[in-house]
Amino acid sequence: MAFHEIRFPDDISRGARGGPERRTQIVELASGDEERNASWANSRRRYDAAYGIRRADDLAAVVAFFEVRNGRLYGFRWKDWADYKSCLPSGTPAATDQTIGTGDGATTGFQLVKVYASGSQSWTRIITKPVAGTVRVAIDGVEQTSGWSVDTTTGLVTLDTAPAAGAVITAGFEFDVPVRFDTDTLDITLDIERLGSITSIPLIEVRR
Numbered sequence: 001m002a003f004h005e006i007r008f009p010d011d012i013s014r015g016a017r018g019g020p021e022r023r024t025q026i027v028e029l030a031s032g033d034e035e036r037n038a039s040w041a042n043s044r045r046r047y048d049a050a051y052g053i054r055r056a057d058d059l060a061a062v063v064a065f066f067e068v069r070n071g072r073l074y075g076f077r078w079k080d081w082a083d084y085k086s087c088l089p090s091g092t093p094a095a096t097d098q099t100i101g102t103g104d105g106a107t108t109g110f111q112l113v114k115v116y117a118s119g120s121q122s123w124t125r126i127i128t129k130p131v132a133g134t135v136r137v138a139i140d141g142v143e144q145t146s147g148w149s150v151d152t153t154t155g156l157v158t159l160d161t162a163p164a165a166g167a168v169i170t171a172g173f174e175f176d177v178p179v180r181f182d183t184d185t186l187d188i189t190l191d192i193e194r195l196g197s198i199t200s201i202p203l204i205e206v207r208r
Helices: 056-068
Strands: 003-007 017-021 024-028 034-038 044-048 075-078 098-102 109-111 113-118 121-126 136-139 142-144 148-151 156-159 168-172 177-181 202-205
Touching: 044 177, 098 109, 098 113, 156 168
Parallel strands: 003 075
Antiparallel strands: 017 044, 024 034, 044 202, 075 177, 098 168, 109 156, 113 121, 136 142, 136 168, 148 156, 177 202
């Protein structure tokens, strides 16, 4: 997949809008009852970066970023300010935030994930773009300051030694969302003071 490991400017993404999207098919029966089926097993996030542009310099930065990405061709990293941590937004990531696996005495690779829970139900999101320098790992609640590495392009944590059978591996981290532009055209308007604006800059999450 064509992807550039670079993050969209944070000062612009902070003011953007967007969030998760689901795809559900709903069939209304003659009786008035409904049948609902999920077309997607996982959500997909959409954003609009235009809301974060406040200055002419912001506009220039977005145009340059768009040109180098070749429009929709290359994906890139995006910081979703509403959801970028393994913990609550007000917290600091800790090594025990998310369970990423259980040892079996042989496996050394564990994928970063984030679990979203509500009541007795939960959904697990695979995290593929952790932020370098933010990942922390623990085994059975004891933080590991060495003996492991993480691939920040895939989210795979690799331990030097396989954890013992039954050992719980946890992790804490910050992460980005892999996205791409969802347009090959930027519609720029210059006002009378030549400050400039863009009506919409749609972005969509890249899923492999």
